[in-house]
Amino acid sequence: MIQTKTRSKTILLGTAALLTGLAGSAMAQEGELVMINWLGGAQGEMMTKLQEGFEAKYPDVTVRNVIPQAGGDARGGIRAVLMGGEQADLLINTWPAFRAELIEAGLILPLNDSYASTDWGDKLGESWQALSTVNGENYGVTYTFGDRSGIWYRTDTMATAGITPPETYEDFISGFATLNDADITPISVPAKVWAHAEWFESLLLRTAGADYMTRLASGEASWTDDEVKVALQKWQEILAANCCDDGNTMLALDWDISVDAALKTGDAAYVLMGMWLNTRAKQEYGDTPGEDFDIFQFPAFGMGHDDESMVDAKEFNMLSSVENREAAEAFISYMLTADAAGIMAEYGLASPSTEVDPAIYDPVIQRSVDEVTSAKKLQFVLGDLLPGDLGSEYRVALQRFLQDPSNETIDTITAQLATVAEGAY
Amino acid sequence: MGGPNGPPKSSLPIKVKKQLSDTQAAWFLLTPLLIFFAISVVYPVIETIRLSFYDIRGLAPEKFFGWGNYLKLFSDPNFLTSLKVTFIWAISATFFSVTIGWGLAMMCSLNPRKTLVFRVMIFAAYGVSEAVSGFMWLGIYRPDYGLLNGILEGIGLSGWTQPWLGNPSTALGAVIVAYVWTQVGLPLMTCFASIQSIPKNLFEAAYIDGAKPASVMRYIIAPLSMPGVRVAIFINLLNSLKAFDLIFILTGGGPVRSTETVGFFMYRESMLNFKLGYGAASTVILLIAVLIVSIPLIMKRTGDAK
Numbered sequence: 001m002i003q004t005k006t007r008s009k010t011i012l013l014g015t016a017a018l019l020t021g022l023a024g025s026a027m028a029q030e031g032e033l034v035m036i037n038w039l040g041g042a043q044g045e046m047m048t049k050l051q052e053g054f055e056a057k058y059p060d061v062t063v064r065n066v067i068p069q070a071g072g073d074a075r076g077g078i079r080a081v082l083m084g085g086e087q088a089d090l091l092i093n094t095w096p097a098f099r100a101e102l103i104e105a106g107l108i109l110p111l112n113d114s115y116a117s118t119d120w121g122d123k124l125g126e127s128w129q130a131l132s133t134v135n136g137e138n139y140g141v142t143y144t145f146g147d148r149s150g151i152w153y154r155t156d157t158m159a160t161a162g163i164t165p166p167e168t169y170e171d172f173i174s175g176f177a178t179l180n181d182a183d184i185t186p187i188s189v190p191a192k193v194w195a196h197a198e199w200f201e202s203l204l205l206r207t208a209g210a211d212y213m214t215r216l217a218s219g220e221a222s223w224t225d226d227e228v229k230v231a232l233q234k235w236q237e238i239l240a241a242n243c244c245d246d247g248n249t250m251l252a253l254d255w256d257i258s259v260d261a262a263l264k265t266g267d268a269a270y271v272l273m274g275m276w277l278n279t280r281a282k283q284e285y286g287d288t289p290g291e292d293f294d295i296f297q298f299p300a301f302g303m304g305h306d307d308e309s310m311v312d313a314k315e316f317n318m319l320s321s322v323e324n325r326e327a328a329e330a331f332i333s334y335m336l337t338a339d340a341a342g343i344m345a346e347y348g349l350a351s352p353s354t355e356v357d358p359a360i361y362d363p364v365i366q367r368s369v370d371e372v373t374s375a376k377k378l379q380f381v382l383g384d385l386l387p388g389d390l391g392s393e394y395r396v397a398l399q400r401f402l403q404d405p406s407n408e409t410i411d412t413i414t415a416q417l418a419t420v421a422e423g424a425y
Numbered sequence: 426m427g428g429p430n431g432p433p434k435s436s437l438p439i440k441v442k443k444q445l446s447d448t449q450a451a452w453f454l455l456t457p458l459l460i461f462f463a464i465s466v467v468y469p470v471i472e473t474i475r476l477s478f479y480d481i482r483g484l485a486p487e488k489f490f491g492w493g494n495y496l497k498l499f500s501d502p503n504f505l506t507s508l509k510v511t512f513i514w515a516i517s518a519t520f521f522s523v524t525i526g527w528g529l530a531m532m533c534s535l536n537p538r539k540t541l542v543f544r545v546m547i548f549a550a551y552g553v554s555e556a557v558s559g560f561m562w563l564g565i566y567r568p569d570y571g572l573l574n575g576i577l578e579g580i581g582l583s584g585w586t587q588p589w590l591g592n593p594s595t596a597l598g599a600v601i602v603a604y605v606w607t608q609v610g611l612p613l614m615t616c617f618a619s620i621q622s623i624p625k626n627l628f629e630a631a632y633i634d635g636a637k638p639a640s641v642m643r644y645i646i647a648p649l650s651m652p653g654v655r656v657a658i659f660i661n662l663l664n665s666l667k668a669f670d671l672i673f674i675l676t677g678g679g680p681v682r683s684t685e686t687v688g689f690f691m692y693r694e695s696m697l698n699f700k701l702g703y704g705a706a707s708t709v710i711l712l713i714a715v716l717i718v719s720i721p722l723i724m725k726r727t728g729d730a731k
Contacts, residue, residue, distance in 0.1 A: 192676075193679070251592075
């Protein structure tokens with residue numbers, strides 16, 4: 001019933017929005033802009049600053065945030081807000097699988113017309129537009145992105161061990177013994193909830209490539225494929241080379257404990273995670289990017305996919321309940337300006353806008369931006385592309401693997417994931 | 426005007442106030458509460474039962490699924506594991522909370538005045554939210570700089586140190602210990618109150634007859650404090666079936682689902698996987714379990730009251 005009402009409402013509002021949108025460019029931006037904003041911590045603070053910057057530029061527009069209440073995964077709270085019939089113009093989204101769900105429910109609008117009537121298309125490269133395009137319709141505007149193939153380290157930890165950031169898989173593996181001799185755990189893998197999946201995904205990207213990952217995420221490839229098994233076997237090799245704590249310790253680690261170990265105390269050498277670590281290291285540890293800590297790309301495996309990168313991104317979706325499309329479009333346009341990028345850079349985040357001079361970024365973001373922009377192919381984080389129940393099972397399956405990284409476990413968990421995947425699409 | 430016999434009687438007409446009958450008064454007083462109860466409890470329960478018969482995935486339209494969710498639940502190994510975990514969790518948590526609380530209450534009853542501060546301190550833990558307790562215990566169990574491993578190393582038991590929350594064999598026990606710490610205050614207070622209601626002359630007679638404190642505890646305090654113990658078992662069992670926050674913070678249901686109770690399973694399915702119908706079906710199962718536990722006890726209490 002909700003669906004039927006939503007669809008009818010979508011058509012009506014969509015038509016109205018389209019009509020007002022066509023006339024939008026000639027109209028002055030005013031009134032209230034309502035945004036479903038679930039960002040917290042430093043990113044929440046950043047969004048507040050961005051909204052203030054927008055309001056200063058458009059004094060007749062007031063931004064109001066609808067804050068979903070949810071612990072853990074914000075999608076639960078967002079769904080509750082949407083099902084509760086809350087009116088809003090924009091939604092901040094970072095999960096492609098959730099975008100697909102919103103499209104299917106008719107809760108967000110395609111933005112092709114907005115792309116045509118604004119300069120968004122000029123400011124966002126084709127690869128960014130492709131990330132938010134579904135069946136030929138573009139539903140999102142990416143405003144920030146992160147390099148997820150980057151491995152973080154402290155420069156003094158590397159100096160203590162007497163090694164340099166590895167470029168190849170062989171260098172990477174051979175460095176573990178040196179680090180262990182220096183009483184440094186080579187890699188801290190936080191496997192308590194989700195962050196251990198980053199390693200598997202980067203290994204899969206290097207061994208099987210972005211195209212295969214896209215097929216796996218969409219259910220076209222099977223979890224029992226050799227590609228998945230090869231990636232897990234590489235992880236076996238890394239574990240066998242004494243990369244990490246024992247399995248149970250990894251399962252007890254929250255991501256923040258691992259990040260502290262690698263970027264604060266130096267108890268561990270490497271941690272693989274998103275760009276928010278830049279903000280954490282700068283603001284919470286008081287460290288200087290490029291001097292105290294840095295990043296290197298996931299080592300090359302020589303398997304034909306070394307020039308591909310994994311990314312995460314945050315985008316704006318326009319809700320079908322939009323009432324102030326002009327202000328919503330103006331806000332998105334503002335987010336692609338150099339002013340907005342400047343605010344994001346202060347918080348250690350990168351903008352995909354071509355209007356931004358990379359010189360505004362600190363050395364760590366610059367390195368990440370270079371890697372992403374020069375990558376031949378971009379792959380979104382796999383975990384965020386999977387349907388909900390498959391995503392949950394996937395992380396638990398990888399926990400099982402870390403507990404017992406044997407060939408039997410690989411066979412068991414891949415078969416189990418294939419079974420769950422059958423019912424998930 | 427007054428006269429020699431005092432002021433004249435009032436000439437105003439006497440108002441006859443209509444008295445409500447007991448039944449009417451009861452309805453009058455209960456109606457607001459019943460309306461509130463219907464909105465906040467009855468309606469959500471009915472809606473949950475309704476949803477449990479539908480297949481709902483994310484924001485997609487709901488489809489009638491009959492008993493499908495229930496049939497699926499009982500063939501879902503994750504749900505069956507969560508039932509097993511819930512059983513172990515509820516029985517262990519209740520047993521240890523009540524046993525420790527009861528034991529402490531008996532000891533405190535030997536000198537109520539001197540143990541007042543101690544009782545308040547223990548009960549304070551019950552007042553602390555599970556979320557706050559969770560973060561405290563997270564610090565205790567940390568694998569790297571955790572207090573527990575630190576103490577074990579300090580006393581020369583390094584071989585015993587381990588990632589308490591990361592090892593599937595120890596995680597549930599570790600969470601139960603943390604939960605018992607938060608819950609022990611309630612049985613302490615209910616049992617202590619029950620002991621305080623024991624007639625003083627029984628103690629006096631026992632001491633005159635030369636009974637020692639251990640005998641007083643065994644033959645007077647223990648049997649006569651049973652009403653408090655029963656209340657404590659009832660409340661602790663219900664609390665443990667509903668427990669969520671502490672598990673969420675300490676383990677998130679892991680590692681490898683080893684601490685996933687039915688309550689947490691319901692959260693995962695409803696809020697993370699957003700399969701509302703499936704999650705609702707597991708809620709109904711949990712509700713039935715709670716009713717099975719509570720109805721006989723409530724009926725017994727009501728019978729005692731009569």
